[in-house]
Amino acid sequence: MWTWLVATWLSTPVTIDPSSLFVIRVDRDESTLLSGLSHNHAIRAASFRAEANLDSDPGKCTFSVTIPVRKLRVDEPSMRRRFQLEGELDEDDRADIRKNMLADDQLDANTHPEIGMKATYCRLGANALTLEGKLSIRGVTRGVKARLERSDVNDGQVRLKGSIPIRATDFGFEPYSAALGSLKNRDEMRIHIELVASIPP
Numbered sequence: 375m376w377t378w379l380v381a382t383w384l385s386t387p388v389t390i391d392p393s394s395l396f397v398i399r400v401d402r403d404e405s406t407l408l409s410g411l412s413h414n415h416a417i418r419a420a421s422f423r424a425e426a427n428l429d430s431d432p433g434k435c436t437f438s439v440t441i442p443v444r445k446l447r448v449d450e451p452s453m454r455r456r457f458q459l460e461g462e463l464d465e466d467d468r469a470d471i472r473k474n475m476l477a478d479d480q481l482d483a484n485t486h487p488e489i490g491m492k493a494t495y496c497r498l499g500a501n502a503l504t505l506e507g508k509l510s511i512r513g514v515t516r517g518v519k520a521r522l523e524r525s526d527v528n529d530g531q532v533r534l535k536g537s538i539p540i541r542a543t544d545f546g547f548e549p550y551s552a553a554l555g556s557l558k559n560r561d562e563m564r565i566h567i568e569l570v571a572s573i574p575p
Contacts, residue, residue: 391531391570396422396441398565399457399537403549403558412557413463415471416453421445428498428571435496437505443483448472457566474550481547486512500524503534511545522567534569 396419402412424439447453448471449463463471476483493507503522508515522536541561542549551558 394570395568396565397453398563400563401560403560413461414459415449416457416459418447418450418453419445420447428503430498432495432497435498437493437496439491441489443476443481443487443489448475479547480550482512512547514545516544532571536567538565540565
């Protein structure tokens, strides 16, 4: 499945570069007894579907994105370096982490195959894209807010970058734990968003 996004930038169609990112950052709970044996994680959406009309008029501005849960990629070396996470995990470790992530007591991919966000308000300004909307994970929907900082780059490209703080328990599941709770993830997570839009001349 290809990553794609259909958008209008002030009524001008734009292309979202394949390097655009949705990454969930999950950190270990350092207060647990065996925290030194666990890792922080960067989980990238290898595919997403999105539609947007990015406009300075909130009445015209729209944004939505859907991420297939089974297209989430765990702890790719390039993502661990990008988020400055210590060490690299081998393929077996990554496979085990992904299996745990998709399990019924975590993201429950069999029952809830998609993560979705839809803006109820958005506005494109000179310096940022402001979003308010609904985020759905594991069949639970919560309100979220984000400010994606805007920077103009070369060759007619615009970069929008920001993050959304969330909690696992707000979406109906406990942070992953093992060894009777001696090894555990933090409840707090963060969804990092980086969109690169190419504006036609």
